[in-house]
Amino acid sequence: MTLEIPEVVINRLPVYARALAQLAEAGETVVSSQALGEALDVTPAQIRKDLSYFGRFGKQGRGYNVPTLLAKLREILGLDRRWRVCIVGVGRLGQAIVEYGGFEPQGFTIMSAFDSDSELVGTSIADVEIRHVDELQSYLAETRIDIGIVSVPGRVAQETVDELVKGGIRAILNYAPITAHVPPGVSIRHIDPVLAMQSMTFYLKRPAGVVAIRE
Amino acid sequence: MTLEIPEVVINRLPVYARALAQLAEAGETVVSSQALGEALDVTPAQIRKDLSYFGRFGKQGRGYNVPTLLAKLREILGLDRRWRVCIVGVGRLGQAIVEYGGFEPQGFTIMSAFDSDSELVGTSIADVEIRHVDELQSYLAETRIDIGIVSVPGRVAQETVDELVKGGIRAILNYAPITAHVPPGVSIRHIDPVLAMQSMTFYLKRPAGVVAIRE
DNA sequence: GCCTGTGAAGGATTTCACAGCC
DNA sequence: GGCTGTGAAATCCTTCACAGGC
Incomplete structure (x- = not known):
């Protein structure tokens, strides 16, 4: 019996893990x-259905053990x-991402x-050395890197993604304002706060609480 | 005949608009x-189905007029x-958001x-004056603000959201690492690059191209 | 001939509801 | 009595496929 796990489920697991970590801390x-x-x-x-794709982690009548379930989720997601x-x-954006301290504590x-x-090459931000993009291929060939973050201007974002894939x-986290393409087997996530805002203004236009209606 | 427009559709419209803007520019x-x-x-x-919720913008045999469709989408989304x-x-995060120049050109x-x-209160970042949060209510009462960005520590994020709603x-863009709650009629979008990464590591754990399988 | 707009079909995801167990 | 795990039902969303117009 072979079943594929829907991507929506995978995307919710980190949210569950985050909440469990907060509960554990409390x-x-x-x-x-x-x-x-x-x-x-x-x-x-x-939640129960999502977790059931991976096993049976709860106890009837009780619920889930917080540290145990958290450890399980971390293992499933590869966060261990x-x-x-x-x-x-x-x-500007790339510098902010490097200086933002939120990634390191999460592994x-x-x-x-x-x-x-070339003005930037050779300097460092938050102890991270800056190299020239021309060296990207040779660097990737000799250093194991798992995930690439793209924070170049939109105009060169697709070619940057292509370089990383090559x-x-x-796995690529794309901050550039384009829909970048990757071949099968490569994951990409797009982060664009402007898009997030633009979908909210649709609802702002309408009176509070009223959802879009069309006659 | 009354029909509601699915939120997934609304979320795709800004993506279409962005692509159309790039085509128009080209x-x-x-x-x-x-x-x-x-x-x-x-x-x-x-795409055709999504657009059909709002009207008939194309021409059979031709396609869509780029500037016209872009203008229509901008109007629908309230980007005009x-x-x-x-x-x-x-x-650190909030400063980066203010200094990030990506919002202004998009309206x-x-x-x-x-x-x-209080060390920060009175100073400015990128010409934006910093006020004390204690003044938030009185400020909002006398100044029209449409959207709030939350970039406080997770621990105080929900109360910050509550204040904004009050x-x-x-419409709220939340950068804090929690799932914040809002009452009906209020939109919220969560931005968390860590969650995006954590959903990709699930796939990284597995051999390239192979989707999750369970026996 | 090409491409839109759209009912209808198909597929995916969510929710229900309840058996089973603590 | 409370809560999980899960088939089945319901809902939601996407894709098909074709009539109609350029």
Whole structure:
């Protein structure tokens, strides 16, 4: 019996893991799908179904053991080890990403940065050395990197993605304002705060609480 | 005949608009759903169906007029005017958001910033004056603000969201690493690059190209 | 001949509801 | 009594396929 796990399910697991980590920190030892669902605005059935793709982690009548379930999720997601990241594009945005300290404590280490501006090459940001993009292939050939972050201007973002893929990278976080393409077997996630805002203005235009209606 | 427009559709419209803007910039005047779909990794039928919720914008045998469709989408999304934004939390992340120049050219003006650190209050970042969060309610009462950005530590993020909602804000962009709750009629979008990475590591664990399988 | 707009079909995801167990 | 795990039902979303118009 072979079943594929829907991508939507995979995308929710980190959200569950984050909430469980917060519960663990607060000293909670058990949680029901009901309680977790309320914290996350998700139905309890959704949580149970999602988890059931991977095994049976709960106890009837009790709920889930927080540290155990968290450890399980971390293992499933591959968060029980460190991942090595490089970033291409160290303009204003790229610098902010490197300086943003949020990746390191979650197991993602920014190993190196690349830019095409030779003024920047040789300097460092937050202890990360900046290299020239021309060296990207040779660098990737000799250094294991798992994930690439793209923060170059949109105009050169697709070719940057292509370079990373060519160098063997199979996971890319794209901050550039384009829909970049990757071949099968490579994951990509797009982060664009402007798009997020633009989908909210649709609802802002309408009176509060009224959902889009058309006659 | 009344029909609701699915939120997934609304979320794709800004992506279409962005691509159309790029086509317009490149001087293209017409585009088919086929061509647009290839650029965006979306099926042509999806694009046509999405647009059909709002009207009939294409010409059979030709496709869509790029500037016209772009203008239509901008109107539908409310991007044909400027929106006023405030940000709460001006730590490292908040500063980067204010200094990031990507919102202004898209019609989003950061009018003001708030923080609880009195060291910061009174100073400015990129011409945006920083005020004390205690003044948030009175400020919102006298100044029209449409969208709030939350970039405070996770621990105080929900209360910050509550404050914004109390002040009448109906659209919130949340950068804090929690799932924040809002009442009906208020939109919220969560941006968390760590979650995006964590969903990719699931696939990294497995051999390239092979999707999750379970016996 | 090409391409849109759209009902209808198909597929995917979510929710229900309950047996089973603590 | 409370809560999980899960088939079945319901809902939601995507894709098909073709009539109609350029």
